[in-house]
Amino acid sequence: QLQESGPGLVKPSETLSLTCTVSGGSITSYYWSWIRQPPGEGLEWIGYISYSGSTNYNPSLKSRVTISVDTSKNQFSLRLSSVTAADTAVYYCARRDGSYYYHWGQGTLVTVSS
Amino acid sequence: EIVLTQSPGTLSLSPGERATLSCRASQSVSSNYLAWYQQKPGQAPRLLIYDASTRSVGIPDRFSGSASGTDFTLTISRLEPEDFAVYYCQQYGSSPMYTFGQGTKLEIK
Numbered sequence: 377q378l379q380e381s382g383p384g385l386v387k388p389s390e391t392l393s394l395t396c397t398v399s400g401g402s403i404t405s406y407y408w409s410w411i412r413q414p415p416g417e418g419l420e421w422i423g424y425i426s427y428s429g430s431t432n433y434n435p436s437l438k439s440r441v442t443i444s445v446d447t448s449k450n451q452f453s454l455r456l457s458s459v460t461a462a463d464t465a466v467y468y469c470a471r472r473d474g475s476y477y478y479h480w481g482q483g484t485l486v487t488v489s490s
Numbered sequence: 491e492i493v494l495t496q497s498p499g500t501l502s503l504s505p506g507e508r509a510t511l512s513c514r515a516s517q518s519v520s521s522n523y524l525a526w527y528q529q530k531p532g533q534a535p536r537l538l539i540y541d542a543s544t545r546s547v548g549i550p551d552r553f554s555g556s557a558s559g560t561d562f563t564l565t566i567s568r569l570e571p572e573d574f575a576v577y578y579c580q581q582y583g584s585s586p587m588y589t590f591g592q593g594t595k596l597e598i599k
Binding site: 409411418419420421424432434435436468470474475476477478480481482483 | 521523525527533534535537540541546547578580582583585586587588589590591592593
């Protein structure tokens with residue numbers, strides 16, 4: 377199971393920070409992703425990280441995104457800097473299963489507003 | 491970047507009818523790495539099909555996927571009430587490594 381956690385409200389220009397806790401299995405041996413969905417819109421892939429720390433980001437967000445992993449806590453995290461209202465979305469963590477995503481968290485809504 | 495264009499935007503059908511959803515890629519999709527997801531309000535997407543035509547675990551056989559060049563199709567042979575949802579296609583392989591279509595809403599007529 378995957379569970380997202382973090383603030384539901386972030387101010388413009390600040391940094392959005394979310395954590396995904398993996399339970400029922402080890403975070404090692406898999407790649408882990410963040411995917412977001414603005415309200416009423418489609419899905420956007422943000423990036424992934426391996427258990428060893430190698431990353432791959434969406435070029436459209438690359439300058440603002442950092443994904444990190446803490447294997448001791450079975451967690452991985454997302455940081456998105458300089459947020460604007462356009463970053464308001466439901467953020468999902470998911471386990472990369474090769475070419476697709478089978479395991480998803482329930483999602484957490486993050487609103488960017490002053 | 492590979493752009494996935496889904497059609498129609500909205501499909502209105504009745505239970506028992508056949509649904510055909512389209513996903514067209516702007517260029518070739520690597521090894522037919524194309525997946526389909528179903529999403530209901532307030533829920534995370536659910537994987538239905540991967541590698542264009544392989545059903546995911548526990549997915550009923552009324553769901554099927556096919557590919558022809560850059561055109562991909564999700565077919566639901568006989569709609570059940572629980573099938574009315576939004577459907578997304580997703581490709582893997584081209585930077586950005588994963589992209590999604592804009593979705594098709596399947597609604598009850």
